[in-house]
Amino acid sequence: MNSTPAVATDVFAPWEDPGATPLIRFDHVTKRFGSFTAIDDLSLDIYEREFFALLGPSGCGKTTLMRMLAGFETPTEGLITLGGQDLAGVPPNRRPVNMMFQSYALFPHLTVADNIAFGLKRSDMAKSEIAGRVDEMLALVQLSKFASRKPHQISGGQRQRVALARALAKAPKLLLLDEPLAALDKKLREETQFELMDIQEKLGTTFVIVTHDQEEAMTVASRVAVMDHGRLVQVATPEVIYEQPNSRYVADFIGDVNLIEGRVLECTGGKCRISWAEGVDPVTAIASETLNKGDSCCIAVRPEKLAISAQRPPDAVNALSGKVLDIGYLGNISTYHVGMPGGRVLKVQVANHNRLARRPFTWDDEVWISFTETAAVVLTS
Amino acid sequence: MNKRFSWFNATSLTLGFAFLYLPILILIIYSFNESKLVTVWAGFSTKWYGVLLHDQAYLDAVKITLKVAVVSSTVATILGTMAAWVLVRAGRFPGRTLFSGMIYAPLVVPDVITGLSLLLLFIAMGLDRGVGTIILAHTTFSMCYVSVVVSSRLVSFDMSLEEAALDLGCSPFDAFRSVTLPIIAPAVISGWLLSFTLSLDDLVISSFASGPSATTLPMKIFSQVRLGLNPEVNALSTIMIAIVTIGVVTSSVLTKRASVRRQRQEQAALAQG
Numbered sequence: 001m002n003s004t005p006a007v008a009t010d011v012f013a014p015w016e017d018p019g020a021t022p023l024i025r026f027d028h029v030t031k032r033f034g035s036f037t038a039i040d041d042l043s044l045d046i047y048e049r050e051f052f053a054l055l056g057p058s059g060c061g062k063t064t065l066m067r068m069l070a071g072f073e074t075p076t077e078g079l080i081t082l083g084g085q086d087l088a089g090v091p092p093n094r095r096p097v098n099m100m101f102q103s104y105a106l107f108p109h110l111t112v113a114d115n116i117a118f119g120l121k122r123s124d125m126a127k128s129e130i131a132g133r134v135d136e137m138l139a140l141v142q143l144s145k146f147a148s149r150k151p152h153q154i155s156g157g158q159r160q161r162v163a164l165a166r167a168l169a170k171a172p173k174l175l176l177l178d179e180p181l182a183a184l185d186k187k188l189r190e191e192t193q194f195e196l197m198d199i200q201e202k203l204g205t206t207f208v209i210v211t212h213d214q215e216e217a218m219t220v221a222s223r224v225a226v227m228d229h230g231r232l233v234q235v236a237t238p239e240v241i242y243e244q245p246n247s248r249y250v251a252d253f254i255g256d257v258n259l260i261e262g263r264v265l266e267c268t269g270g271k272c273r274i275s276w277a278e279g280v281d282p283v284t285a286i287a288s289e290t291l292n293k294g295d296s297c298c299i300a301v302r303p304e305k306l307a308i309s310a311q312r313p314p315d316a317v318n319a320l321s322g323k324v325l326d327i328g329y330l331g332n333i334s335t336y337h338v339g340m341p342g343g344r345v346l347k348v349q350v351a352n353h354n355r356l357a358r359r360p361f362t363w364d365d366e367v368w369i370s371f372t373e374t375a376a377v378v379l380t381s
Numbered sequence: 382m383n384k385r386f387s388w389f390n391a392t393s394l395t396l397g398f399a400f401l402y403l404p405i406l407i408l409i410i411y412s413f414n415e416s417k418l419v420t421v422w423a424g425f426s427t428k429w430y431g432v433l434l435h436d437q438a439y440l441d442a443v444k445i446t447l448k449v450a451v452v453s454s455t456v457a458t459i460l461g462t463m464a465a466w467v468l469v470r471a472g473r474f475p476g477r478t479l480f481s482g483m484i485y486a487p488l489v490v491p492d493v494i495t496g497l498s499l500l501l502l503f504i505a506m507g508l509d510r511g512v513g514t515i516i517l518a519h520t521t522f523s524m525c526y527v528s529v530v531v532s533s534r535l536v537s538f539d540m541s542l543e544e545a546a547l548d549l550g551c552s553p554f555d556a557f558r559s560v561t562l563p564i565i566a567p568a569v570i571s572g573w574l575l576s577f578t579l580s581l582d583d584l585v586i587s588s589f590a591s592g593p594s595a596t597t598l599p600m601k602i603f604s605q606v607r608l609g610l611n612p613e614v615n616a617l618s619t620i621m622i623a624i625v626t627i628g629v630v631t632s633s634v635l636t637k638r639a640s641v642r643r644q645r646q647e648q649a650a651l652a653q654g
Contacts, residue, residue: 070544070548071547071548072544072547091547092544092547092548093547093548093549093550093551093552097548098548098549099544099545099548101541101544101545102541103539103541105539105541105542105544105545107542107545107546107560107564108564109563109564118546118549119548119549119550122549122550122551122555123550149650150646152643152646152647152650153646153647153649153650154650155650155651158650166545166549167548170549170550
């Protein structure tokens with residue numbers, strides 16, 4: 001995708017600067033629970049001011065990783081440092097880290113204001129300053145009117161904001177968010193994602209968010225780490241994760257994708273020609289490594305990067321003919337399931353620019369699917 | 382639910398309640414009996430209540446009983462809460478199953494056995510039997526009840542609340558004191574009330590653990606009954622029933638009101654989104 005080197009001055013990308021020191025460093029960290037390995041020899045750097053997302057299915061180790069940062073779990077092996085300081089043996093109450101819990105964990109016997117003041121009262125902040133700080137946090141999350149309410153007297157969305165304000169009140173170096181939006185309904189969740197980003201940008205605090213929702217991770221994060229079985233599969237910006245997944249697992253986990261198994265015919269200059277079925281034209285796709293003739297591989301291409309037409313587009317590099325099997329109408333887009341010779345089905349997404357009545361294709365139509373050579377990525381793992 | 386009236390339901394309800402409350406009702410009625418004979422009605426009078434108030438032996442027994450109940454239930458609540466916390470929170474440690482089994486065992490061990498073994502222990506230790514040993518004995522058995530009540534609350538307690546307190550700078554003890562304890566307070570209080578009640582009416586274990594200097598109210602009543610029934614006992618029992626009834630009714634009304642208020646506030650919170 002971006003073959004031009006990132007310009008450090010106007011793009012926030014400390015991970016591309018070899019001179020930058022990370023705020024958090026996981027150095028060959030392993031965590032075992034009995035015979036189960038939750039985190040497997042993992043190394044990771046997270047930089048200051050990042051909004052970093054740990055993404056993966058449940059049981060992949062993302063929550064364990066976060067709980068080790070908060071101090072609720074200790075690594076079996078390896079080293080975790082925060083701002084150069086070794087965190088081993090530092091209890092949760094002495095770490096400059098705060099956490100927002102999935103259940104929000106608001107103290108039900110305290111008012112909203114007392115919940116936010118809870119951490120401040122246990123810090124070295126002067127008593128006279130606490131009230132001011134609480135007001136400031138209430139204003140940040142727009143809850144000033146609700147200061148004297150108890151948690152059960154406010155709505156779910158408001159509770160989520162109280163939890164955020166409470167975790168931010170002590171101005172931690174690092175804020176951990178454990179599935180912060182999982183309990184909200186879809187519409188509120190989308191609004192809150194943007195609010196979170198605004199707050200993070202305003203405060204400049206480093207945020208680490210754990211989520212299983214790939215859309216959420218893509219929306220809020222500056223970088224996403226995709227995890228599986230206690231390992232990092234890919235750590236990159238949302239664009240790279242989406243456009244250049246490094247494995248079938250990542251391609252399949254993030255968004256919709258067509259995965260086509262095939263064999264390399266030739267590979268030169270970062271482009272590979274791949275044969276994927278008998279008697280069908282081979283396709284050309286970009287590859288990040290040079291592959292040998294005969295290697296088995298997989299082509300990943302996103303449904304929205306496929307074009308559908310009645311005639312073969314004359315200038316198309318990759319064109320395949322097939323038959324429309326199914327059409328799913330989602331309002332803004334339509335998904336076509338197109339059957340290829342040999343039984344393979346490709347998903348094609350088309351934006352509905354026109355009214356439904358003018359849809360050009362219908363069931364059982366013979367169509368051509370075409371895509372550019374940069375739309376498809378060759379995966380080997 | 383079938384809410385229609387039927388003779389079968391009405392009869393079984395009446396019989397059931399009669400079985401439960403008729404003895405108590407008779408006891409209350411006879412406490413206002415003029416006659417010295419318990420079984421013969423000789424007109425309404427409150428004179429036995431007057432006699433009771435001037436009977437030093439009874440008043441002493443009441444004083445000892447209350448002292449034993451307050452001290453033993455308080456100590457039992459502290460110990461039982463600690464035990465519950467360890468059982469629920471400490472996770473797996475060697476001997477956990479044995480420990481939890483042992484804590485609940487006194488619930489099923491017959492009182493006579495508990496009393497006898499305590500008596501043997503006190504003799505072996507050379508402790509003078511009296512109020513102190515009764516308190517020890519009551520603490521021993523009520524502690525189990527407290528830990529059952531409190532641990533059932535702790536099981537449903539959201540662990541992340543405690544973690545949040547730690548995360549916000551509390552030491553583990555501070556987290557327990559300022560977050561866990563206020564939230565589980567209702568369970569702790571009902572544990573206290575339960576052990577208070579148990580201590581108040583325990584006869585068997587007290588009899589084993591007490592010496593000549595200490596007689597609790599149940600012991601006093603029991604020995605009195607063996608000498609022959611006495612309307613004074615009826616009066617005393619009526620007073621105890623009245624106290625317990627007032628206590629139960631007040632606490633359930635308060636609980637009900639609190640839950641209604643809470644529900645209304647939650648609905649209001651939902652409505653305003």
